[in-house]
Amino acid sequence: MTTSTEALDALNARLAEVEAYLHLDEKRARVAELEAKSAEAGFWDNPDAARTLMAELSSCKEDIQAVADAREGISDALAALELADEMGGDEELLAEAASTAQALERKIDDMELSSWFTGEFDHGNAILTIKPGQGGLEAQDWTFMLFKMYMKYCARRGWKVTVNDCPAAEVIGIDRATITVEGKNAFGMLRAEAGVHRLVRISPTDDKKRRQTTFAGVEVIPVLPDDIEVEVDPGDIRVDVYHASGPGGQGVNTTDSAVRVTHIPTGIVVTCQNERSQIQNKAACMQILKARLYELELQKREEALDEIRGPKHTIGFGNQIRSYVLYPYQMVKDLRTGVETGNPDAVLEDGDLDPFIFGYHRWATGNAEGPSAEDTLLDE
Incomplete structure (x- = not known):
């Protein structure tokens, strides 16, 4: 199992598309809005409404963090490839980069899939x-x-x-x-x-x-x-x-x-x-x-x-x-x-x-x- 800078660049391009689909800038603004609401006095007076808002806040934060983690993972894999090249093709570093890339591909698949869910109930529970x-x-x-x-x-x-x-x-x-x-x-x-x-x-x-x-x-x-x-x-x-x-x-x-x-x-x-x-x-x-x-x-x-x-x-x-x-x-x-x-x-x-x-x-x-x-x- 190997990877390359080209493969990681392709993952980075996919991640950029997913970030656009997920409207992360809007979600960051929504996080700030929801955090301000949750700090208001009487926020928990209506427990059902409060739980709904907190669930939305958690979901927005999760999407933002997932993209940040993926970017960090791509950066780590590229660094491992560069270091492996400097060391004459160190197999351990190459295996580490390949393993990271494989895990990243699965995570980006998940995020890409989530970005396609536009139905009213798609992000919720099922019977x-x-x-x-x-x-x-x-x-x-x-x-x-x-x-x-x-x-x-x-x-x-x-x-x-x-x-x-x-x-x-x-x-x-x-x-x-x-x-x-x-x-x-x-x-x-x-x-x-x-x-x-x-x-x-x-x-x-x-x-x-x-x-x-x-x-x-x-x-x-x-x-x-x-x-x-x-x-x-x-x-x-x-x-x-x-x-x-x-x-x-x-x-x-x-x-x-x-x-x-x-x-x-x-x-x-x-x-x-x-x-x-x-x-x-x-x-x-x-x-x-x-x-x-x-x-x-x-x-x-x-x-x-x-x-x-x-x-x-x-x-x-x-x-x-x-x-x-x-x-x-x-x-x-x-x-x-x-x-x-x-x-x-x-x-x-x-x-x-x-x-x-x-x-x-x-x-x-x-x-x-x-x-x-x-x-x-x-x-x-």
Whole structure:
């Protein structure tokens, strides 16, 4: 692994573009404004408003510091290269420069990606739901595999995850999964995953070991900020309680703490069983229900569901956004962008989704080309 002054100059040019996209001069002015507000008497009289402003202040400072750290890293790598050249190509210094450049590239990728997030909720938290599609028992197992993949990915990103609902299926896998993900850009990042995911493998439930194709659908919606109010008439909802259960048939607890909330006018059903009490589970259900009702209202008002979670499709053949092939060859390929890998274990077992998520956002913002029509047809 080596690097060069040309490669570092290219990183510096990318960083300058990111700095412009992030409007750092405006953010520096905003930091000064927010710090002045936070020092005013009575700032914490309205705790919710104060927390919102402090979160904005923290985010602005984080972006400013990230660019400053990256500039310092490029300067350090250039200094290491110059010193290595003076010492006749010192391998230790060259390795240090290469390692710094590699880490910088990942950081600039993150900042570049963040600069593309212009949606109202992109920088906030997300609610991700996985449901089995065509494929019977296999689809329930595939849903569980995706659930574990996203849990791994969130851990890699350092995001906090709350498992709202993940009931075990009767034979294999899970009936569905809903998780709330808290972290910077969580919704912006994860909306790349909304759509139908296809798995091709030798069926573990087939005695004849035949190849099976199965599907699961992923829905991603934003957690609504506190300043967005969604009114829900108590007379419009039905609340049911029942025993909670977890993946693999393990009981989460032995009381009737799991909650199912049905919104009668729309037919929307939300279930939560992660918390130990009905009150907590009901609160989580209502948060998810309000987010879904808000999304539904946007759809009616703007006819633009694509802006929130992508178009609705049958969870089956012809509608997949990504294929995971474990047999007769090994490959994961995104059919929108053409991004692929021959190491599905890294994706499914380790949650290495960044290449696919970064690739999607580059493609969606016009910074990369998608696959050819021929590639798409071959994969379908």
